[in-house]
Amino acid sequence: MKHCLVVEDSRVMRTIARRIFEELQFDTNEVEDGLGGLRICHDKMPDMIFLDWNLPSMPGLEFLKSVRGQPNGAHPVILFATTENDPDEIAAAIAAGADDFVMKPYDRATLRTKLVELGQPT
Numbered sequence: 149m150k151h152c153l154v155v156e157d158s159r160v161m162r163t164i165a166r167r168i169f170e171e172l173q174f175d176t177n178e179v180e181d182g183l184g185g186l187r188i189c190h191d192k193m194p195d196m197i198f199l200d201w202n203l204p205s206m207p208g209l210e211f212l213k214s215v216r217g218q219p220n221g222a223h224p225v226i227l228f229a230t231t232e233n234d235p236d237e238i239a240a241a242i243a244a245g246a247d248d249f250v251m252k253p254y255d256r257a258t259l260r261t262k263l264v265e266l267g268q269p270t
Contacts, residue, residue, distance in 0.1 A: 152196040154178040155185040172270040182206030201230035216245040
């Protein structure tokens with residue numbers, strides 16, 4: 149089973165994302181900040197990272213760059229979630245190594261479609 153790490157500071161949004169990914173057959177862990185996410189990635193790199201863009205301890209862009217700089221950091225598919233629709237911010241995330249993004253609020257159908265587009269079995 150593929151492993152997904154949900155990095156999201158909102159407990160409600162973490163729970164929603166975890167449930168959706170579990171329904172889509174991912175073994176899922178969740179953390180509330182980028183530092184906790186980096187520790188998990190350092191111990192065992194997940195197959196997928198679902199990343200909130202606005203995190204309290206570390207901006208999503210910094211987390212993304214840190215993951216991509218780790219050994220095996222090119223491996224996970226990274227999908228970030230944001231409420232921002234600034235094209236420059238989205239372009240910066242893609243340039244830093246994000247595979248794609250979704251706008252909040254999202255639902256199961258939206259995430260499933262993104263995963264299919266990214267070549268992830270659901």
